[in-house]
Amino acid sequence: xxxxxxxxxxxxxxxxxxxxxxxxxxxxxxxxxxxxxxxxxxxxxxxxxxxxxxxxxxxxxxxxxxxxx
Amino acid sequence: xxxxxxxxxxxxxxxxxxxxxxxxxxxxxxxxxxxxxxxxxxxxxxxxxxxxxxxxxxxxxxxxxxx
Amino acid sequence: xxxxxxxxxxxxxxxxxxxxxxxxxxxxxxxxxxxxxxxxxxxxxxxxxxxxxxxxxxxxxxxxxxxxxxxxxxxxxxxxxxxxxxxxxxxxxxxxxxxxxxxxxxxxxxxxxxxxxxxxxxxxxxxxxxxxxxxxxxxxxxxxxxxxxxxxxxxxxxxxxxxxxxxxxxxxxxxxxxxxxxxxxxxxxxxxxxxxxxxxxxxxxxxxxxxxxxxxxxxxxxxxxxxxxxxxxxxxxxxxxxxxxxxxxxxxxxxxxxxxxxxxxxxxxxxxx
Numbered sequence: 001x002x003x004x005x006x007x008x009x010x011x012x013x014x015x016x017x018x019x020x021x022x023x024x025x026x027x028x029x030x031x032x033x034x035x036x037x038x039x040x041x042x043x044x045x046x047x048x049x050x051x052x053x054x055x056x057x058x059x060x061x062x063x064x065x066x067x068x069x
Numbered sequence: 070x071x072x073x074x075x076x077x078x079x080x081x082x083x084x085x086x087x088x089x090x091x092x093x094x095x096x097x098x099x100x101x102x103x104x105x106x107x108x109x110x111x112x113x114x115x116x117x118x119x120x121x122x123x124x125x126x127x128x129x130x131x132x133x134x135x136x
Numbered sequence: 137x138x139x140x141x142x143x144x145x146x147x148x149x150x151x152x153x154x155x156x157x158x159x160x161x162x163x164x165x166x167x168x169x170x171x172x173x174x175x176x177x178x179x180x181x182x183x184x185x186x187x188x189x190x191x192x193x194x195x196x197x198x199x200x201x202x203x204x205x206x207x208x209x210x211x212x213x214x215x216x217x218x219x220x221x222x223x224x225x226x227x228x229x230x231x232x233x234x235x236x237x238x239x240x241x242x243x244x245x246x247x248x249x250x251x252x253x254x255x256x257x258x259x260x261x262x263x264x265x266x267x268x269x270x271x272x273x274x275x276x277x278x279x280x281x282x283x284x285x286x287x288x289x290x291x292x293x294x295x296x297x298x299x300x301x302x303x304x305x306x307x308x309x310x311x312x313x314x315x316x317x318x319x320x321x322x323x324x325x326x327x328x329x330x331x332x333x334x335x336x337x338x339x340x341x342x343x344x345x346x347x348x349x350x351x352x353x354x355x356x357x358x359x360x361x362x363x364x365x366x367x368x369x370x371x372x373x374x375x376x377x378x379x380x381x382x383x384x385x386x387x388x389x390x391x392x393x394x395x396x397x398x399x400x401x402x403x404x405x406x407x408x409x
Binding site: 015022055 | 116119128
Binding site for chain 3: 010011012013015017018020021022024025026028029030054057058061064065066
């Protein structure tokens with residue numbers, strides 16, 4: 001039998017579920033940081049700010065990990 | 070009528086990203102079908118667009134639980 | 137129609153709370169998935185999980201038992217199923233070099249998942265075991281232990297953490313912000329989404345089937361209003377249509393779970409950057 005075609009495993013940067021994971025990871029981590037800051041500073045708006053910051057950071061990570069020329 | 074308004078809000082908010090992601094991957098499939106050599110280039114753009122569209126849906130579910 | 141009738145009777149007797157109120161219809165909810173103990177704390181979902189494991193083993197063993205060079209029908213079917221997972225999932229995702237070590241786990245995982253999912257449509261059983269969240273999370277925990285263990289064995293603890301926490305193409309001081317993000321994304325979010333995807337699909341499908349069948353039964357037999365009877369029959373037709381959709385979803389979820397397990401193993405083994 002001839003050699004079966006060799007497949008390179010899918011790069012993490014090209015995997016859509018990895019993109020969802022990076023986004024969710026950013027939101028979880030920086031939402032938690034925002035929530036802790038809320039508890040420390042007794043404010044109520046830091047949690048959504050943390051969530052948005054985490055989403056932005058996650059999207060940037062997806063962008064940065066793709067090979068762009 | 071009982072229920073959670075947050076979840077109704079999230080349900081409505083998920084329509085937009087759903088349609089958007091469908092359009093993005095439809096364009097990706099079209100592009101690869103017309104020119105299979107462009108697969109690598111188009112894949113990067115498709116994943117980036119997908120992340121941008123999905124971000125809104127994930128922010129939606131996070132805020133639905135938090136607020 | 138008789139098939140829908142049997143399905144209706146089966147569902148009505150196999151759900152612990154038959155929603156047949158005298159006044160009004162109580163819609164099915166998460167409490168529909170709580171089963172009473174049959175004997176000594178053993179419930180129906182527990183029995184189904186064990187039954188699926190026994191069936192998966194028995195089926196694969198029976199196809200391989202008298203392995204002839206020219207396969208008979210049973211051996212051929214078994215070989216097709218095995219080759220599907222071995223080539224399509226393991227070899228294509230993990231790569232030519234290391235994939236053989238993981239083929240037993242992936243084949244067992246795929247067939248175990250498939251049988252458990254398809255239990256949702258088998259008459260008189262009609263309960264997909266992974267609509268109980270604990271089972272889905274347990275299986276995802278097994279995959280989590282496997283891909284982390286493989287990565288640590290291959291790269292060492294520090295090397296593996298570096299592999300998982302630093303995405304390709306990101307350098308400089310922003311790495312301080314990115315490392316916890318990437319770590320959570322790889323180590324926490326992955327098993328949770330793996331389990332959640334399986335659980336949510338099975339839960340929603342089963343709930344939909346129950347809703348249409350029990351709702352149809354209520355409308356036809358118990359609502360007391362003859363004008364509702366055609367609507368009830370329409371609900372039963374929807375139940376049949378949703379059953380076909382459920383079959384597709386069950387196959388797909390088993391495939392996706394196994395595929396993602398293979399991808400995580402491949403990601404843990406890879407020498408990225």
